[in-house]
Amino acid sequence: MDGKNNPSLKLLKDIKIVLVGTTHPGNIGASARAMKNMGIYNLALVKPKDFPNDQAIYRSKAAKDIVQNAKVYKSVKEAVEDCELVLGTSARDRTIPWPTLKPKEAAQEVSENLGIEKIAIVFGREDRGLTNEELGLCNLHINIPSDPEYSSLNLSQAVQIIAYEIRMALLEDENRADDWDVERATNQQTELLIEHMDELMKEVDFYDVNNPRKLLVRVRRFFKRSRIDVMETNIFRGLFSTIQKKLK
Amino acid sequence: MDGKNNPSLKLLKDIKIVLVGTTHPGNIGASARAMKNMGIYNLALVKPKDFPNDQAIYRSKAAKDIVQNAKVYKSVKEAVEDCELVLGTSARDRTIPWPTLKPKEAAQEVSENLGIEKIAIVFGREDRGLTNEELGLCNLHINIPSDPEYSSLNLSQAVQIIAYEIRMALLEDENRADDWDVERATNQQTELLIEHMDELMKEVDFYDVNNPRKLLVRVRRFFKRSRIDVMETNIFRGLFSTIQKKLK
Numbered sequence A, B: 001m002d003g004k005n006n007p008s009l010k011l012l013k014d015i016k017i018v019l020v021g022t023t024h025p026g027n028i029g030a031s032a033r034a035m036k037n038m039g040i041y042n043l044a045l046v047k048p049k050d051f052p053n054d055q056a057i058y059r060s061k062a063a064k065d066i067v068q069n070a071k072v073y074k075s076v077k078e079a080v081e082d083c084e085l086v087l088g089t090s091a092r093d094r095t096i097p098w099p100t101l102k103p104k105e106a107a108q109e110v111s112e113n114l115g116i117e118k119i120a121i122v123f124g125r126e127d128r129g130l131t132n133e134e135l136g137l138c139n140l141h142i143n144i145p146s147d148p149e150y151s152s153l154n155l156s157q158a159v160q161i162i163a164y165e166i167r168m169a170l171l172e173d174e175n176r177a178d179d180w181d182v183e184r185a186t187n188q189q190t191e192l193l194i195e196h197m198d199e200l201m202k203e204v205d206f207y208d209v210n211n212p213r214k215l216l217v218r219v220r221r222f223f224k225r226s227r228i229d230v231m232e233t234n235i236f237r238g239l240f241s242t243i244q245k246k247l248k
Helices: A007-014 A025-037 A054-068 A103-113 A155-172 A187-203 A215-225 A230-247 B007-014 B025-037 B054-068 B103-113 B155-172 B187-203 B215-225 B230-247
Strands: A016-020 A042-046 A071-073 A085-089 A119-123 A140-142 B016-020 B042-046 B071-073 B085-089 B119-123 B140-142
Touching (some): A007 A155, A016 A155, A025 A042, A025 A054, A025 B155, A085 A103, A103 A119, A103 A140, A103 A155, A155 B025, A215 B230, A230 B187, A230 B230, B007 B155, B025 B054, B025 B155, B085 B103, B103 B119, B103 B140, B119 B155, B187 B215
Parallel strands (some): A016 A042, B016 B119, B042 B071, B085 B140
């Protein structure tokens, strides 16, 4: 379920996350942690305001290695020079529309090209995002839908969402198996349980047999809907039998 | 594209985000911001270590109102008492598996029931998550897939991912309708049903009280998973009461 066996997840490591003009070093650390949680290790910093810095290390928790290995560049152009597919995050509507993807669509694009192209994802300044010039260096733009009442996400949260969606896109290709611990009851077992409950209900005069109304339908719907498992049917039937014995 | 015209987005406000035993007040603030960015306003805190606190306000940025309006509770049980659908985040594999959803699947479930049921999403302690007992109060569990190399997300990042997925689910799926005929049981009603069944099981000596093994966990899991409705709880409790009278 955590995709340990999916070899393409290893390719995540090389995706380059580019943080541009970051003001708060804590955001660099928090972004590094968000990356590592999703299996991404390649961090590039363009003109960070205050770096290296202890706060970046502290906030990265167990992603210290990513912060320490981060490369610092003078411009976005320099940072993405070796990349074939560059995606830039954009909050604003531009005067000239650019192909803008939602995070999931962008992640799909990344997933399809992973291992084939070198990929970078560029995140702008905390307060002003990326300039039009910087966005012009990107192949595609990503917009994270947010509430218009308060649309500005913290930088590391934006990194988290994109990194998460990329990991999800890779995991979705896999077949997931249901890992319930007990076998589900067969149809027959469920029917026998429903009959047993009805028998008990009659024994204690729980309903008027001439006018059951919807009671039995409701009991039936309940057990069917629950996808009850074998052990659970045994618990109910065991309890019903015990009660029946006590009543005699 | 930001869904300004989607009326169901307004329902997001009432989703209750429950943070349990939060150690760092900064995480409360960052979580409040993550909520507000996605349009969620209802914050509940269970036994926060250090609250109210300036750091919570500072990190919330423009989501100060959410922090200031947060309600503090003594237990998860108390915090979710009025809710019909309770989802709990879970990192670990449990000895008894519970229906566990990925964030997107969970968001789908939330989206389908929004406006019909009162919904809570519960997040555990930074270091230890939720206890088994707390998870037992939830209808469904959510697991955020992360890299096994470093799987522990910052609390506010987990809140961000779930809140983001819920917003996405609403944006994607405009025609949601639930056609359930009866109201779902509240968390309190389900707890009372479980207690009642346990009482009856003890009365008929159905299990060794000194060695209940996993019986009660299984009963609990069954009723929670079923998303039992009010009429169904009445059927079971009515039957249990009738049996108890007959036994006397």
